[in-house]
Amino acid sequence: MEILTFTFHENALKVFERYPPRELDDQRALVSVLATQWVFACPIRVYARKAATYSYVFGFPPDFDGWENKTFCNNHVCHAGELPYTFESTWINFTDAGRRVSTSMATYWTNFAKSHNPNQPVAGSLIWPEPNVNKSYLYFQDPLDIRKDYLKDNCDFWDKIGYKTKRFNL
Structure with a gap:
């Protein structure tokens, strides 16, 4: 207190x-x-x-053993935990679910870098809501989800x- x-x-x-x-x-x-x-x-x-x-919110706990003795990140998402997924880190042995999350993140980020729109030119599995529409956000997990508020x-x-x-x- x-x-x-x-x-x-x-x-x-x-x-x-x-x-x-x-x-x-x-x-x-x-x-x-x-x-x-x-x-x-x-x-x-x-x-x-x-x-x-x-x-967006990244809600996928690490599915690989890469934190060594940093057990505080086991079974939940830590700050910057999405980075290995965003860059499709080839040295990490992702599970199938982790690979799907990684591919989705890389697709949306690459689209945004190319077109300023995460939904084009390559379609993702969901349409990422436009800015400020219904207070919606993309929730990165497996499977992806659109959530609000x-x-x-x-x-x-x-x-x-x-x-x-x-x-x-x-």
Whole structure:
């Protein structure tokens, strides 16, 4: 609670209630979720309202043994976890599902680099929603999925209390 009070001052109790501790000891997973939503995911949503952005979430946990002793990335997606898939890394022995995700990502990214549209010239398995249409985003998993309102309730919470603090001007 001390870290929350230091960081969020008058909003510390609201943050604590929104993100209650799940265990008695190790809070790294909870802090990771809170920080990711506060610093990255929810502010990006604010930006996306003001600019044309193709939105996506990478939700495919690594299906290869490449993290050595970094067990915190086992069975869930870590920051930049999509990079081996985006670049179709040939030195990684992907599962069939991982190869499909990798091929999809490489196709969409290459299309966007060529045409400023991830859906052309080569068609993907789904049409990536146009920017700001129905708050939709492409969810990279196997199979791909179109979803709406990413983290809506939590991001609405952060939008309401704000992203700036007295200690950090984010």
